[in-house]
Amino acid sequence: MSLRIPILTLLLMMLASSLHAASEEVRPETAVLLESALETAPVEIDGQLLFRVRGVSSFPAQQRADAIRERIEKVAAEPSYPSERLSAEVVGNVTMIMAGQATLMIVSEADAQLEHTSRDHLAALHLSRIRQAIDEYRRSRTSDALVKAGLYGGGATVILALGIAVLLVLNRWLDKVLSRLLKNRVHAVGIQSFQILRSETILKAFHGLMLLIGVATIVVSAYAYLHYVLALFPWTRSISNDLFDLAAGAFEHMGKSVGASIPDILVLLIIYYVCRFVLRLTRHFFDAVEQKRVTFTQFEPEWALPTYRLVRVLIFAFALIVAYPYIPGSESAAFKGISIFIGLVFSLGSSAAISNLIAGYLMTYRRVFKVGDRVKVGDVTGDVIAIRLQVTHLRTIKNEEVTIPNSQILNGNVTNFSSMAVTPGLILHTTVGIGYETPWRQVEAMLRMAAKRTMGIVGDPQPFILLTALGDFAITYELNGYIHDPHAIAQIHAELHRHILDVFNEYGVQIMTPAYESDPSEPKVVRQEQWYSAPASSGQRTEAETANDGASPPALADQQPAGWRAR
Incomplete structure (x- = not known):
């Protein structure tokens, strides 16, 4: 075999000399940095790594590694040339x-410095690895080796087929057995009569999980089969190594990610349990305040629950702020983008909800009203049946439920009929118009008599009368009486009006109509013998009427007013 030194060999020698000369002129610490930054490439034969080589800008490392590999394979393809x-x-x-007159590779001082050894020692190591690679290259391509690899590959194929068949049968058998065991034990998940997850849905999810486990097992088996069979033949050994490196790299990356996240997960667990402990302690404290076992001046017991809810939100917010940097993936752009999007949606869509929420807490601490109070909000009058953080529910006197946003209540006028009803009492009032010819003392006495007959109007403090207007045709009298039951305002009002009509009819005093035309021939009053005209009956008399039976009218009853006639 005649091998000649190519022109490329001379170029490599010149490059090596220049690298050696340049390295001698560079300071040691600078040389270390340059060597760590230099690009290297692997020299592989049939997927097996021999060594790594460096390159220069005019002859990159990968090109140098490919050239060395091609020359080694060319020598290995000549069985007549021994590796010794x-x-x-x-x-x-x-x-x-050298391989005879052919140069396989050049080892320079720069290459030795990269490996942190001497040039002669590195050259001896490379020479030994090249000889082993050439021998393995020739041995793996012999007829016996290829037949053996084929038999092993065929056996692996049979084992894979049998394994997949067994896995399929075993998966179906396990699915049937576990389905029979779980069929009577799996129940629907729901709230009362509403089913969140039906039992059939849970069983289908279980079947899907078993199928997924079977498919994953087959995929792993096929991957192991490909890795093994491809490694048997020299031409596909590099593909097998790539498959292994791919899986190993994926598991390594996953392992590093999980390992790097373990300290953050431990910190999150600590924050979770500390937050849980603080919440429990806070709840016990406010329960004690609500039950009056702990008291504070200027702090009402009914404020305990809403204050606890507010403090709980603050504790959650503080815990989230502390835990945010430790959440895995919190530094990623996707996580930050989602956080910004959620914050934007929350800020744009919850302005009214937040205003109602703040108004609910302000109403609680301002003691505007409480559950059970009779109030008037705008045009709505009713009893407070529930106070939520967002809205307040009222039940009107017509038994209608009205929901009012808390922000509307806070920004409007609220009349509370119950806050002053017990002490000193709520003042119930009504007005009547009486002619000028009737003495005002007589009118006030009759109004007091009507108030005294009315159940619900207390005697202490005494009712009082105000003359509110001296009109064109009549004097306007305002009767004011104290009551302690704000929920009976309508009933007390109605009963008071009935007694006013009765008393004024008893004494023949006419209540003025809205307009005056002329004096009527007779006073516009209802005589006592006509009080129970059909279909009314004397059985409908009130307790006050029964108590006044036999009472004689005062002397002022003889004074009859002048006649009036309605338009």
């Missing part, structure tokens, strides 16, 4: 590994 005849010759500042 390979030699290492020193030429100037480099060592050349």
Whole structure:
């Protein structure tokens, strides 16, 4: 075999000399940095790594590695040339590994510095690895080796087919057995009569999980089969190594990611349990405040629950702020983008909800009203049946439920009929118009008598009368009486009006109509014998009427007012 030194060999020698000369002029610390930054490439034969080589800008490392590999394979493809005849010759500042007259590669001082060893030692190591690679290259391509590899490959194929068949049968058998065991034990998940997950859905999910496990097992078996069979033949051994490196790289990356996340996960667990402990302690404290076992001045017990809810939100917010940097993936652009999007949607779509929420807490601490109070909000009058963070529910006197946003309540006027009803009492009032010819003392006495007959109007403090207007045709009297039951305002009002009509009819005093035309021939009053005209009956008399039976009218009853007639 005649091998000649190519022109490329001379170029490599010149490059090696220049690299050696340049390395001698560079300071040691600078040389270390340059060597760590240099690109290297592997020299592989049939998927087996021999060594790595460096390159220069005019002859990159990958091109140099490919050239060395091609020359080694060319020598290995000549069975007549024994590997023992390979030699290492020193030429100037480099060592050349020769195959007869052909140069396989050049080892320079720069290559030795990259491996942190001497040039002669590195050349000897490379020479030994090249000889082993040539022998293995020839041995793996013999007829016996290829037949053996084919038999092993065929056996692996049979084992894979049998394994897949067994896995399929075993998967079906396990699916049937476990389905029978779980069929009577799996129940639907729901809230009362509403089913969130039906039992059939849970069983289908279980079947899908078993199928997924079977498919994953077959995929792993096929991967192991390909890795083994491809490694049997020299031409596909590099593909087998690539498959292994791909899987190993994926598992290595996953392992590093999980390992790097373990400290953050431990910190998150600590934050979780600390937050849980603080919440429990806070709940016990406010429960004690609500039950009056712990008291504070100027702090009402009914404020305990809403205050706890507010403090709980603050604790959650603080815990989230502390835990955010430790959440895996929190530094990624996708996580930040989703966080910004959620914050934007929350800020744009929840302005009204937040205003109602803040208004709910402000109403609680301002003691505007409480559950059970009779209030008037705008045009709605009713009893407070529920106070939520967002809205307040009222039940009107017509038994209608009205929902009012808390922000509307906070920004409007609220009349609370219950806050002052017990002490000193809620003042119930009504007005009547009486002619000028009737003495005002008589009118006030009759109004007090009507108030006294009315159940629900207390005697202490005493009712009082105000003259609110001296009109064109009548004097306007306002009767004011104290009550303690704000929920009976309508009933007390109605009963008071009935007694006013009765008292004024008893004493023949006419209540003025809205307009005056002329004096009527008779006063516009209802005589007592006509009070129970059909279909009314005396059985409908009130307790106050029964108590007044037999009472004689005062002397002022003899004074009859002048006549009036309605338009």
